[in-house]
Amino acid sequence: MTVHSATLAIDETVRARKAAGEKVLHLGFGEAGLPVPEQVAAVLAGAAARNGYGPVVGSYEAREAAAGWFTRRGLPTGPDQVLFAPGSKALLFALLAALPGDLVLPCPAWVSYAAQAALVNKRVIGVPVPAESGGIPDPALLEQALTRARTAGANPGVLLLTVPDNPTGTVALPAHLREVCAIADRHGLAVVSDEIYAELCHDGHRAPSATSHLPERTLVTTGLSKSMALGGWRTGFARVPDNAWGARVLRDVIGVASEVWSSLAAPMQAAAAFVLADPPEVTGHIAASRRLHATVARAVHAEFVRAGALCRAPRAGFYLYPDFESARAALADQGITTGAELASYLLERHGVGVLAGEAFGDAPRGLRARVATSLLYGDSADERWEALRSDDPLALPWISGSLDHLREALGALVPQLGAKS
Known part of the structure; x- marks a missing residue:
């Protein structure tokens, strides 16, 4: 239940x-608690007649805009590495459903991660966060936790990180993130990096990302609900690595998406394409x-x-x-x-x-x-x-x-x- x-x-x-x-x-x-800019609302209104389903992954226009958005932030990306969905929450669930193995989770962590893992019959291996910040497991405790979990019959397969973090409002230290990714690499874990708050670092800088340390096995989820306060518009997107493993994960997530949400609403894709072009x-x-x-x-x-x-x-x-x-x-x-x-x-x-x-x-x-x-x-x-x-x-x-x-x-x-x- x-x-x-x-x-x-x-x-x-x-x-x-x-x-x-x-x-x-x-x-x-x-909820981000802010109003919708007039220009963004106008784009959505202008796309109201787009009532077709479209591709499961999203329109080429939206995926190209998202690829450019990632690329301008130092992560070269092509449109074929991007998938849109009705919220990043749906994408997180689809990834947990598609990826093998149990979930390794910082503690405390956003409420839905563990709940989604339970829905797809994954165990949750909780690891306390460092004293300095949340969103990642304490690297000094992670390896021990993985060993104990395997001894207890678990099968660690997915490490979920939130940088910046909800619930602590902090940003993981780059050195800690690097150590965590090295451990994930040694243990063959897939990394799901929830970067929904990455645009909202208070100092204006980009948050560190696992893609800098384990690019070949890191999947990024994000969306417009926090940076643009468009939570009710349910617009999320994900990036997979540009390799054979990433292509397999994308294929499997598309399979989940095709049976659950079909595609992101076309007017929302038009709004996303506008926002992700980074107009002034x-x-x-x-x-x-x-x-x-x-x-x-x-x-x-x-x-x-x-x-x-x-x-x-x-x-x-x-x-x-x-x-x-x-x-x-x-x-x-x-x-x-x-x-x-x-x-x-x-x-x-x-x-x-x-x-x-x-x-x-x-x-x-x-x-x-x-x-x-x-x-x-x-x-x-x-x-x-x-x-x-x-x-x-x-x-x-x-x-x-x-x-x-x-x-x-x-x-x-x-x-x-x-x-x-």
Whole structure:
């Protein structure tokens, strides 16, 4: 039996409460929270008459644009190495269905990886992330974990990396990524590199990629849901290596796609082709988005640190992963001993929606949660545009009010630690 995705469930819960008139701070769902640029919307509207199915892999126009997009980012790519789908989530599932062997997964990791592995009867071999960042297994622990897994009867075959990372909002160190890829190479693992946040590194640089270290066995998935805030448009694409192995994987994924989603909606392919050509209006929009994500994530991070949480500084995207272990005794006095109880308390008592670390494969007893900051930019398109264009978004009343709400909730949650910081 499968269960409702934790991220989608918290989104529906918080939105229902807000619709009922409750004051709720939505920090539970990783929607990019920004409006659609007019030029992009116009391209989609202009393609409305494209109602044919088209090739499973996507139109040549879209694949050529994606190939150029990868190539301009230092990864030479041809159109025949690209496959489009209704969201990168579908592509991740198809890859897990097509690739042999069990899944090796950093812990914590995005909620759907392990769930998708279960749907295709793969074991999950969890390996803790390094202290510095998330998204990859700690290279000092990975080899041992692979050996133990084989001894226990597992068959490690697929290593899934997320760089930059959800849920921690960090970027893996290049040296760690290189070590992890070397281990994957020694053990014959296929690497699936989820790079959906690669355009949103706060410093404006590209995130490191496994394709730099294991190009012949790395498959990249990405899409437009985060960089362009087009999650509802469900536009994802993948790149396979330019070799015989990559061609076999692509063939097998096409087989899955042909029976599950047929093809990405043709109007979405037209919009993708426009966006992936990197016109100035798109690159400027992404740069402004990046600045806003960084500014608000840093401000929310400061509130958690002020409240006494241990929390990695955000480096990309719009996530944080605070740990309240230092407040365990104080929280236990309030009946909070697990991450799920922490999340429930924040929502029920203080109107703050977060997701417990347990949803990301973390230990249930860990007092950790994933915090998403990207729905703080406003409730209307006008407010979001103003936040995007503002030189000081933290001064906007709806954002400053949200920070005040969070500060009050965290102060009430752990008053002893907040008073000391």
